[in-house]
Amino acid sequence: MRQLKNVATGRCLAIPGGELRDGTQAAQQDCDSAKPEQNWRPAVNFVGSKTYTTVHNIATRKCLAIPGGRPADPTPVLRHTCPPAWLDQNWTLAG
DSSP states (O other): OOOOTTTTTTOEEEEEEGGGTTEEEEEEOOTTTTTTGGGGGEEEEEEEEEEEEEEEEEETTOOEEOOOGGGOOOOOOOOOOOTTGGGOBBBOOOO
16 A cells, blocks of 8 residues: 655645545545555556556545546546546556
8 A cells, every 4th residue: 555645745646525426536645554444456467468546545445537538738646436448547657
């Protein structure tokens, strides 16, 4: 389990209140490792010949997603059920 901490703000990514509904928007909060809604578990996911990472929230057991894979700014990062074939929930580290 890990927290995702933003370098600029020093705050951590969370699912506020551990909300269970699909589509809940992720937000930043003051970091507190005792809060399960701030703890995340990366998981390797294979789609065809490609390797991706899904990011599961410990409190909700749901994944970070970009709804519908929309590339437009500003599209919020949401939390959804984790079927591995959904590409909007698969991430890579770029750079």
